[in-house]
Amino acid sequence: MFFGFIKKYGLKKILLASCDLLCALIAASLSIALTFNRDHAPSIFVGLLAEKILIFLLAAVIVIPIFRYYHLYKHKYFLKTGEQVLLILKGLLIDCVIIILIIFIVKTQEALHDSRLQVILFFSISFILISLYRIFIFRPAMRSDNLSENLSKFFTRRALAIGAGGLGRFFSESLSMKQHYHIDLVGFIDDDISKSGKNIKGIPILGSTNNLNNLVTEYDIDEIYVTIQKIDNKALLDLIEKCKLTTCQINLVSNHFDIINAKLDVNEFHDLKIISISSKASPLYSEKFKRIFDILISSILIAIISIPSLIISVLIKLTSSGTILYKTAVIGKDGKPFFWFKFRTMYEDNDPTIHKEHLKRLIVENHANQKLINDLRITKVGRILRKFSLDELPQLFNVFKGDMSLVGPRPCLPYEYEIFKDWHKLKYKVIPGMTGLAQITARNRKDVTFNDSVLLDLYYADNQSLWLDLKILFKTVPILMFGKGGV
Secondary structure, eight states, X not given: OHHHHHHHHOHHXXXXXXXXXXXXXXXXXXXXXXXXXXXXXXXXXXXXXHHHHHHHHHHHHTHHHHHHHTTTTSHHHHTOSHHHHHHHHHHHHHHHHHHHHHHHHHOOHHHHTTHHHXXXXXXXXXXXXXXXXXXXXXXXXXXXXXXXXXXXXXXXEEEEEEOOSHHHHHXXXXXXXXXXXXXXXXXXXXXXXXXXXXXXXXXXXXXXXXXXXXXXXXXXXXXXXXXOOSOOHHHHHHHHHHHTTSSSEEEEXXXXXXXXXXXXXXXXXXXXXXXEEOSSOOHIIIIXXXXXXXXXXXXXHHHHTHHHHHHHHHHHHHHSSSOSEEEEEEEOGGGOEXXXXXXXXXXXXXXXXXXXXXXXXXXXXXXXXXXXXSOTTBOHHHHHHHHTTGGGTTHHHHHHHTSOEEESOOOBOHHHHHHOOTTGGGGGGSOOEEEOHHHHHHTTOTTSBHHHHHHHHHHHHHHOOHHHHHHHHHHHHHHHHHTTXXX
């Protein structure tokens, strides 16, 4: 597990995070020590010290996830000066706000004692220490071309590139000019038999993708870079799955996933469009913890929405004839259908033909993923419910039951699923959700095509984690509150 962690993130980033944690721990210790009052009675001091240590220990530890949120462990930021300092400042401010909230919630005499001064000291000392070592020690060392051979090997990641065409050549040339990225391109892999045994500017073509696992083992590879430009989405996704059979970090150097970079800012480097994909989703989270999280949060939300749901039910009943809830079959994980519920937003006995034709045109012609405009089937109350997605509140029961998750690709209707291409259907290898990447980044957007929205869902399916789920949930809240993209 430890070596898998190193292989995924690299020693360079682990060292950087460790130093951040050390600086934060020093700042936490000094903030308490410098405000220590010797006049306190021993019994009071023991209680005060215990609470303070716990609070500021938490402050130090959460620096890492906050910095990760601000991309401070990506090359394009930790090798810069101005942007990095600004992000460190933002991250530490967020950290201090969290600590102030914790102190306010605890609200004991010990927690409140000298808390304002201690938070200021923690912020100031940690900002100075982290900024100084990152800018004047770590950054120059990483950018230096004169690192000792042993130290350079310590940071260097051994890599294979799949695809020895024009993009592969460009990638190779870029790495040769960017020694501070510490990526050693060991060789290329290409399924074109005519290229076998040749080399590109001194870098050999070692074989085909059929020998991928053997080559990874033989050359002790840490990362795989897919540098194929002319490949359809289905073939690319199949290739990614083949790469996942190795233990390597997988990276795409391709314009096929441009929507991910445009909407999520996941690019590792400033000048190379590289998207990292998790080699293996954590079964501990996706199969165990995610389900517990869904049950817990959906239970709380069901209780919270009980009164608003009652009001919505009355409004639906008073303004149009028919049932309050709309029940229909949709497609879930692995293409299996289940029934979901929504508050009814349309008049009864409406003709679905117009919707079917709209979806068919959208999918087949790859149009922007937009809803029907001026749909006469929608009631006046239904229009408001749809704008703020209130019609989907009953799906919390689907989440509680296990048919859905809070976060995941949105389920689709059976006649929609029949039009899908094979690679579109791959997004349902995970449990569908009430919200997802496509909803927070591409909801009713004219600049995002249907294929783009599927790629966003596929990225989520390959990279799902608690961290990503929380980011999606937090970004969903303002979209719902302001009805952004709703129709």
